[in-house]
Amino acid sequence: MGENSALDGAVPRISQGIEVYAGKDGAVSWSGVELTADVMRELREGPWAERVGDLAATRDFLTELRGLATTDMETDTLKALLASEPEPLPWQVGEALAEVLLEHWHGALWLWDGARDRRTRKASLPGADLVGLCVADGSARLLFGEVKSSSEQSAPPGVMTGSDGMIHQLEKLSAKDDHLTLMKWLRFRCLTPEHKAAYQTAAGRWVKSMGKDVQLFGCLVRDTAPEPKDLSNRAKELAKTVVEPMHALLTAWYLPVAMSSWPDHVGVLDHG
Template sequence: MTWLAAYQAGHNCVSWQGHCAQEGDAFDAFLQGPVAARLHDAAGHDALTEHLRGLSLTGMGQEALEEVLAAEVPETRDWAAGEALAEAVLEAQHDVVLPWNTERDKRNPLASLPGADIVGFQRDGESHRLALGEVKCSSEVQSPPQVMSGRSGMMHQLDTLASNLATLCQLLKWLLPRVKGTEHETAFNNACTRYLNSGKRDLVLFGVLIRDQAVRESDLQARGRTLAARLQAPSCCQLLALYLPWPIAQLPERVGQGGGV
């Protein structure tokens, strides 16, 4: 077992739960497999490698290609590794489909990008609904940590994703060309249809908090109750706290260069 449930509760259409990582081979494999693949965009790297190696290159060209591929800068920032961890957990345990890795949108290595951290769909029976979310990392002893509140905090950002139509429109405009003509286009159409026909309510929000402190339900409980007063069904929100057994600063090293890169 990779994660052990520590607490779970909810109010109205908001739920919150805490899970503790269980050290061992299974957790290491998870970090060095799915998490590393998200962090380093293994699929994008492999696609580029296959495409460029298919070109008519001279011996000099082949050498240059290998130098270019070897020069890729690995992502080593702890918050980026935290986002990759959150994405992998949502995909593995919450039926979330993330059709595009935002690593590919960076024009400069180690750049940061604005916008929602989680943009995709959640499987719901034979259909899909929009899945949007934010990820925060905190080593702060205080509970709840400051990353949960304020204008740059998780709760404000989730409220914006739920209610700000300009933000939603921008995210859909970003997502459409990345799924059009792919296996994910039907999910996009289903999710948008459900959202619009429900009066702009049928979507799921995820707030993922990465922690390396003691397990406390207070990390999520109060903020979850506050958010519950703002959302109306069929909108729903799932707040997840993922507790690591070692400092968040160690996460990039433990993820390493796995994932096929």
């Protein structure tokens, strides 16, 4: 955020991808975006890898651990444990990419890195995938969302449909049932005066609108050719539930890198 207020929305920018389709139905918008080789290079050299691995905090953590090893046996044991740390799973890398792109292109403000909350090596945290604030025009709104990654050739892929699909999950997030739990989680991660002020603005809008003034994001990360059917019909279905002042944006990002190789692409594991 630099020296600016959290409500300024000032985030270092990365190059835009190429929008290949878009649509709107009421309070729901959707778009498909191809990420070019240049965009992928920018992401790989900076914010994507950082978000996947929480690199700055991880480096501090590892430095501290190494400082606690006082014998050769302890040092060797620590090296063996670090070498056994698995690489992030493709879905985790896809989720981190969505967070980075929403931050750079859509005003998302993340108050916490989700990588810090993983309590087991392959665990997915309960609740919404995305919890933060959406900052625009000098104001802030609560941000809730879901991320799905898929290599499936069908359009839409299975991750968009059914009881575990993105649309059903966003429909649930449009209701107020889980909002207080997510807001409580978010509030306790506001560690600076700027973030606390932005949260108060967003929470105030939520209260005044009786739980309706929320920004929803649905993110689909793909390694397939762009296909409007990935989003269009599902978005129109969501528009029956999401109405003003709530808004929802569904975005499909199409990567020129196979999903199975996303962890290798970002290459975050470097324990030295």
